[in-house]
Amino acid sequence: MKGAAVAKQILQPLIDKxxxxxxxxxxxxxxxxxxPVRTVEFAKGDPIVRVGDRPRHSFVVLSGITCALKYSGAGxxxxxxxxxxxxxxxxxxxxxxxxxxxxxxxxxxxxxxMLHRDLxxxxxxxxxxxxxxxxxxxxxxxxxxxxxxxxGQRDGYTRVAHFxxxxxxxxxxAGLGDDSFSVPLTQQxxxxxxxxxxxxxxxxxRELRSAKLSEFKRGRLxxxxxxxxxxxxxxxxxxxxxxxxxxxxxxx
Amino acid sequence: MKGAAVAKQILQPLIDKxxxxxxxxxxxxxxxxxxPVRTVEFAKGDPIVRVGDRPRHSFVVLSGITCALKYSGAGxxxxxxxxxxxxxxxxxxxxxxxxxxxxxxxxxxxxxxMLHRDLxxxxxxxxxxxxxxxxxxxxxxxxxxxxxxxxGQRDGYTRVAHFxxxxxxxxxxAGLGDDSFSVPLTQQxxxxxxxxxxxxxxxxxRELRSAKLSEFKRGRLxxxxxxxxxxxxxxxxxxxxxxxxxxxxxxx
DNA sequence: CGCCTATTTGACGCAAGTCAAGGGAGGTGG
DNA sequence: CCACCTCCCTTGACTTGCGTCAAATAGGCG
Numbered sequence: 001m002k003g004a005a006v007a008k009q010i011l012q013p014l015i016d017k018x019x020x021x022x023x024x025x026x027x028x029x030x031x032x033x034x035x036p037v038r039t040v041e042f043a044k045g046d047p048i049v050r051v052g053d054r055p056r057h058s059f060v061v062l063s064g065i066t067c068a069l070k071y072s073g074a075g076x077x078x079x080x081x082x083x084x085x086x087x088x089x090x091x092x093x094x095x096x097x098x099x100x101x102x103x104x105x106x107x108x109x110x111x112x113x114m115l116h117r118d119l120x121x122x123x124x125x126x127x128x129x130x131x132x133x134x135x136x137x138x139x140x141x142x143x144x145x146x147x148x149x150x151x152g153q154r155d156g157y158t159r160v161a162h163f164x165x166x167x168x169x170x171x172x173x174a175g176l177g178d179d180s181f182s183v184p185l186t187q188q189x190x191x192x193x194x195x196x197x198x199x200x201x202x203x204x205x206r207e208l209r210s211a212k213l214s215e216f217k218r219g220r221l222x223x224x225x226x227x228x229x230x231x232x233x234x235x236x237x238x239x240x241x242x243x244x245x246x247x248x249x250x251x252x
Numbered sequence: 253m254k255g256a257a258v259a260k261q262i263l264q265p266l267i268d269k270x271x272x273x274x275x276x277x278x279x280x281x282x283x284x285x286x287x288p289v290r291t292v293e294f295a296k297g298d299p300i301v302r303v304g305d306r307p308r309h310s311f312v313v314l315s316g317i318t319c320a321l322k323y324s325g326a327g328x329x330x331x332x333x334x335x336x337x338x339x340x341x342x343x344x345x346x347x348x349x350x351x352x353x354x355x356x357x358x359x360x361x362x363x364x365x366m367l368h369r370d371l372x373x374x375x376x377x378x379x380x381x382x383x384x385x386x387x388x389x390x391x392x393x394x395x396x397x398x399x400x401x402x403x404g405q406r407d408g409y410t411r412v413a414h415f416x417x418x419x420x421x422x423x424x425x426a427g428l429g430d431d432s433f434s435v436p437l438t439q440q441x442x443x444x445x446x447x448x449x450x451x452x453x454x455x456x457x458r459e460l461r462s463a464k465l466s467e468f469k470r471g472r473l474x475x476x477x478x479x480x481x482x483x484x485x486x487x488x489x490x491x492x493x494x495x496x497x498x499x500x501x502x503x504x
Numbered sequence: 505c506g507c508c509t510a511t512t513t514g515a516c517g518c519a520a521g522t523c524a525a526g527g528g529a530g531g532t533g534g
Numbered sequence: 535c536c537a538c539c540t541c542c543c544t545t546g547a548c549t550t551g552c553g554t555c556a557a558a559t560a561g562g563c564g
Binding site: 052068070071072073074076077078080092094095096097098100101120123124127128130131134135137138139140141142144145146147148149151152153154158192194195234236238239241 | 304320322323324325326328329330332344346347348349350352353372375376379380382383386387389390391392393394396397398399400401403404405406410444446447486488490491493
């Protein structure tokens with residue numbers, strides 16, 4: 001199912017997000033609102049872009065969750081990061097010719113595709129919008145760095161707890177729940193994100209449950225004890241580079 | 253030891269690098285050449301910036317090697333990436349308020365500091381230079397992603413071989429050697445980059461040596477068999493997003 | 505020469521992987 | 535509406551890659 005439209009309503013959440021990092025002027029808001037956007041729906045598991053693609057668009061997540069991923073030669077799948085509403089998973093490709101990672105829908109989702117050409121033109125006319133989009137790619141990079149730390153230095157228990165913390169925090173910030181979130185991921189996929197097997201994820205999830213920190217059951221993550229989970233996961237949201245208002249929302 | 257100067261000669265290698273991705277016009281070259289740059293020298297191990305800093309500059313590596321790094325709550329140190337001449341390790345911070353990682357000199361090195369303010373002004377006046385700098389941060393992000401894959405999905409042997417491949421490739425591209433490179437890293441630091449202990453790095457280095465793929469001895473990495481090392485390390489340089497001329501140089 | 509730091513090696517333990525079997529939940533078709 | 539199928543989760547038994555601990559060796563440098 002496809003639809004072509006101008007950004008006005010579709011991109012409002014993204015425009016709000018940008019407005020929270022820089023104060024937008026009227027002509028800048030108009031430029032964002034007049035971006036042509038094509039919406040496309042995806043089902044669980046659908047690939048959206050693949051390694052090696054030379055995309056001419058980037059897409060913003062309108063609803064659902066996506067996973068950025070990459071394969072090793074031996075067939076191992078690493079989930080690099082996930083994205084929720086208002087995130088732009090492949091904005092990373094705006095100035096790169098070929099994609100070095102793929103993006104797949106983790107559950108049923110809707111994306112808004114924007115042409116790189118339109119984005120670049122907009123950035124050239126409105127340098128502050130360029131800064132804002134650039135900043136978005138830099139925050140993604142900060143998350144990649146935190147995941148390197150997670151994968152390289154923390155043990156399995158801490159790693160999964162950290163993953164749950166980030167997932168819950170970012171979903172809460174996107175308004176997708178308070179302490180219970182619909183997360184269409186299998187234990188296999190959580191394993192691919194944390195560098196371990198689904199069997200071990202299962203054992204750790206059981207530990208987290210019996211420690212009354214969190215529960216993950218049938219596609220739903222429930223945080224039972226935020227402070228405890230944060231401590232177990234060695235989670236400090238500084239790397240998310242939140243705005244003060246986001247920090248307040250998260251603390252609440 | 254410090255020195256203030258204008259970019260003219262100091263930044264020439266960086267200007268050449270930028271010119272290899274976009275064709276620069278005269279006014280753009282002038283803008284780059286007139287950037288105020290302050291050079292500072294560092295000794296092995298010196299921190300250059302730290303987690304939590306709110307830097308007002310970014311610095312380009314003029315000589316030497318730097319490590320970007322980050323610590324876990326338990327004290328584990330993860331090296332996130334290394335940088336060589338013409339790289340800009342903390343350009344990532346240009347649109348972020350506080351640093352989520354630190355950068356340290358891996359050996360004696362010289363850096364050229366540039367004010368964020370000057371860089372931002374230049375980017376606003378010359379949108380194509382903004383694109384070029386943005387691209388540099390995106391390539392760094394691609395390297396973070398590959399390291400996630402390396403840390404999460406590959407076994408120790410492959411991981412170290414991959415690390416050596418990237419190190420050798422990027423040093424070769426920076427003109428720092430052909431198949432033998434001065435690498436002022438300890439086995440401890442290689443372990444921090446690959447998520448393992450120095451003891452295990454040592455065992456793996458011995459295997460690589462006895463397989464006649466590479467040697468790492470007293471601060472010097474020697475590649476004995478490029479094709480073999482690349483295969484052992486599951487290394488495909490696509491993620492480095494090289495220009496055609498760089499690809500040719502690497503293949504040679 | 506003597507100190508300091510890094511490398512090297514061996515013995516042992518553990519976190520996480522592998523293999524395999526059984527159980528639940530939800531969807532589908534007869 | 536029940537039977538069956540297909541994923542996925544769950545658990546147990548066994549294996550292994552890598553960590554830990556500890557001690558010996560080797561270089562580099564004042």
